[in-house]
Amino acid sequence: MRVFIVVAHKFKGEINLNDLPGSGRIDVVCRCINAAIFMSHRIRKDVEFYAYFPNLGVRIRIDSSRVKYLNPDERSTAALIRNALKQGATEEEKTSSPGFYIKKSTFENLLEEVSSKYSLYYLHEEGDDIREIKIKSNPAFVLSDSLNLTEEEEEIVNRYSTARISVSPHSLLGSHAIVITHNELDRRGL
Numbered sequence: 472m473r474v475f476i477v478v479a480h481k482f483k484g485e486i487n488l489n490d491l492p493g494s495g496r497i498d499v500v501c502r503c504i505n506a507a508i509f510m511s512h513r514i515r516k517d518v519e520f521y522a523y524f525p526n527l528g529v530r531i532r533i534d535s536s537r538v539k540y541l542n543p544d545e546r547s548t549a550a551l552i553r554n555a556l557k558q559g560a561t562e563e564e565k566t567s568s569p570g571f572y573i574k575k576s577t578f579e580n581l582l583e584e585v586s587s588k589y590s591l592y593y594l595h596e597e598g599d600d601i602r603e604i605k606i607k608s609n610p611a612f613v614l615s616d617s618l619n620l621t622e623e624e625e626e627i628v629n630r631y632s633t634a635r636i637s638v639s640p641h642s643l644l645g646s647h648a649i650v651i652t653h654n655e656l657d658r659r660g661l
């Protein structure tokens with residue numbers, strides 16, 4: 472399995488399908504989902520994707536092996552997220568559509584849950600070069616959105632993660648960092 476966790480700081484809960492950037496930059500999350508799950512004419516079946524919304528204290532989990540109705544375009548992905556939010560998050564994880572699950576969570580509880588099953592890494596511009604470090608099987612990667620993680624979030628990530636990893640000498644879009652990460656893992660057969 473490969474896990475990606477994207478922290479969406481700007482999202483406040485409302486999605487206008489005709490204005491995704493104006494909907495708390497939900498377009499960024501949709502692009503990260505696309506990068507994590509889609510290949511050409513097929514989807515990766517071994518991905519778990521988490522969108523974490525700090526303003527709501529909610530996480531949406533996508534299990535790519537079970538997902539249905541997910542298409543590569545951002546609008547229909549945003550519609551599935553909106554549908555999940557309409558179900559309303561509770562302490563119990565609920566299914567909103569096949570492969571989409573919603574639950575209330577703190578950021579710390581999310582990382583505790585993920586790091587109990589996977590080796591957690593922090594994707595960061597100033598991390599160790601991905602080409603130089605050993606990555607364990609079943610890795611999980613935390614990314615931020617267009618904002619950096621807050622100091623408090625970083626402190627939590629540092630406690631649960633194994634290493635900070637950089638995938639490029641440049642600062643990239645989160646979705647592009649996901650594609651490069653997949654490429655490195657594909658080449659290693661991880």
Ligand SMILES: C[S@@+](CC[C@H](N)C(=O)[O-])C[C@H]1O[C@@H](n2cnc3c(N)ncnc32)[C@H](O)[C@@H]1O
Pocket residue numbers: 594595596597613614615616617618619620636637638639640641642643644645646648
């Ligand atoms: C658009 S960037 C965040 C904003 C950026 N730090 C800035 O100063 O504008 C989104 C996320 O992608 C990941 N990312 C971007 N470039 C990366 C790199 N070279 N290596 C690893 N992760 C990267 C990081 O998790 C980052 O928080």
